[in-house]
Amino acid sequence: MVRDLPKILKVERTTVSPWLEVIAREVSFSREAAAETYYAIAQPDYVAVLAMTTDSQILLVR
Numbered sequence: 001m002v003r004d005l006p007k008i009l010k011v012e013r014t015t016v017s018p019w020l021e022v023i024a025r026e027v028s029f030s031r032e033a034a035a036e037t038y039y040a041i042a043q044p045d046y047v048a049v050l051a052m053t054t055d056s057q058i059l060l061v062r
Contacts, residue, residue, distance in 0.1 A: 009035055019043060 010026040021042040051059040
């Protein structure tokens with residue numbers, strides 16, 4: 001038997017800025033219970049860099 005739950009019933013995307021989008025998913029976990037809404041943040045790919053010295057000190061810029 002193929003399990004058909006949980007099931008995403010509806011997806012809404014709200015663009016906040018060119019760098020941030022909020023995704024709201026309405027999810028059903030059982031036929032008897034009310035659907036629940038789950039939120040996520042979609043962002044474009046990015047890179048974070050942590051600079052360290054050879055003696056393991058972290059470099060910060062004020």
